[in-house]
Amino acid sequence: MPDFWRQSGYHLLTRDADGHLAVTDDFLRAYLQRPEMAPVPESCAAERALFDRLLEDPRRPVGEAEVAALADPDAVENWRVWLGFRDRLLAAGTLEACYLRLFREGARGVPSLFVDQLVHAILRGILDETPSGLRARAGELFFREQTVSVDDGRVRLADAETVAMHAKTGGFGSLGRLVVEAGTAPRSVELDILDETSHHAYWGRDERHDTVIDVTFAAAGLDALARVLERWVAHFLGVKVSIQPVQTIRDERWVWHVGLDAEGTAILNDLYNGVEVDEDRLARILALFRLEFADPAAMRADVAGRPVYLAMAMTAERTLRLKPQNLLVNLPLAATI
Numbered sequence: 001m002p003d004f005w006r007q008s009g010y011h012l013l014t015r016d017a018d019g020h021l022a023v024t025d026d027f028l029r030a031y032l033q034r035p036e037m038a039p040v041p042e043s044c045a046a047e048r049a050l051f052d053r054l055l056e057d058p059r060r061p062v063g064e065a066e067v068a069a070l071a072d073p074d075a076v077e078n079w080r081v082w083l084g085f086r087d088r089l090l091a092a093g094t095l096e097a098c099y100l101r102l103f104r105e106g107a108r109g110v111p112s113l114f115v116d117q118l119v120h121a122i123l124r125g126i127l128d129e130t131p132s133g134l135r136a137r138a139g140e141l142f143f144r145e146q147t148v149s150v151d152d153g154r155v156r157l158a159d160a161e162t163v164a165m166h167a168k169t170g171g172f173g174s175l176g177r178l179v180v181e182a183g184t185a186p187r188s189v190e191l192d193i194l195d196e197t198s199h200h201a202y203w204g205r206d207e208r209h210d211t212v213i214d215v216t217f218a219a220a221g222l223d224a225l226a227r228v229l230e231r232w233v234a235h236f237l238g239v240k241v242s243i244q245p246v247q248t249i250r251d252e253r254w255v256w257h258v259g260l261d262a263e264g265t266a267i268l269n270d271l272y273n274g275v276e277v278d279e280d281r282l283a284r285i286l287a288l289f290r291l292e293f294a295d296p297a298a299m300r301a302d303v304a305g306r307p308v309y310l311a312m313a314m315t316a317e318r319t320l321r322l323k324p325q326n327l328l329v330n331l332p333l334a335a336t337i
């Protein structure tokens with residue numbers, strides 16, 4: 001199968017006996033070599049020495065005095081943040097364990113960028129050898145914000161950063177920006193919509209983020225997202241679930257729900273609690289799902305055998321930002337895994 005998402009760092013990791021991604025020195029070095037961490041010409045000698053020592057041994061303990069000795073206050077803060085994150089990774093041992101601890105014990109001090117990078121690498125492992133470009137594209141929703149288009153009953157998602165770039169430059173980089181600044185509208189760029197027949201177009205352009213996924217009810221893209229959500233739960237929690245799109249929630253015994261994003265959570269909470277939700281807010285719901293456990297014994301006894309409803313919704317600004325951790329920490333499990 002084609003390799004993909006090289007920027008995730010997956011190729012720098014190894015798997016442990018449970019199939020989870022073990023932290024390696026090379027993975028830590030990749031962080032150090034990012035532009036945010038690598039020394040610049042203005043960096044002081046102390047920062048350069050710290051960088052070189054960590055590049056040689058990225059697990060090396062670093063004391064507060066060593067960081068405080070750096071001349072640039074911004075560099076001091078950057079190093080404190082990264083070292084704190086590194087220590088969380090090393091204490092957890094695997095990316096999966098670190099990710100779960102962030103949301104079970106608190107993610108304070110960890111930038112959202114680092115959390116997204118964890119998801120990127122973990123999902124790359126989950127989707128290893130997938131033949132489906134649609135599932136890979138659906139996986140991008142877990143760690144990249146999307147811009148939503150609703151037209152003629154179709155719900156389509158495009159990468160928000162790519163859309164913003166095209167809006168500013170027409171997709172032509174610095175030249176396009178000059179054209180826009182000169183007052184001339186750049187040529188519009190059409191992003192390719194993936195479906196069950198064209199999904200192979202994803203391979204080879206997987207890190208360009210220039211494809212669109214259709215998540216209309218009954219569309220192949222929505223089914224692909226459901227399958228990725230199933231694998232996400234199974235990989236982390238070791239439980240088999242079935243997730244199917246539904247058009248409405250018609251259940252007098254509705255007992256549990258999980259929002260896949262902040263907006264979806266708020267809307268489901270209001271509906272469940274009998275709070276009136278106006279038509280404009282209801283229209284923000286992009287998809288509903290019914291999740292069922294293969295083994296009801298894996299659920300809390302008081303809700304065993306009952307479905308869990310999921311919602312995915314856009315903001316008023318027509319953006320979508322999934323919170324995949326919700327499916328890991330909010331399901332009604334019989335015991336914490």
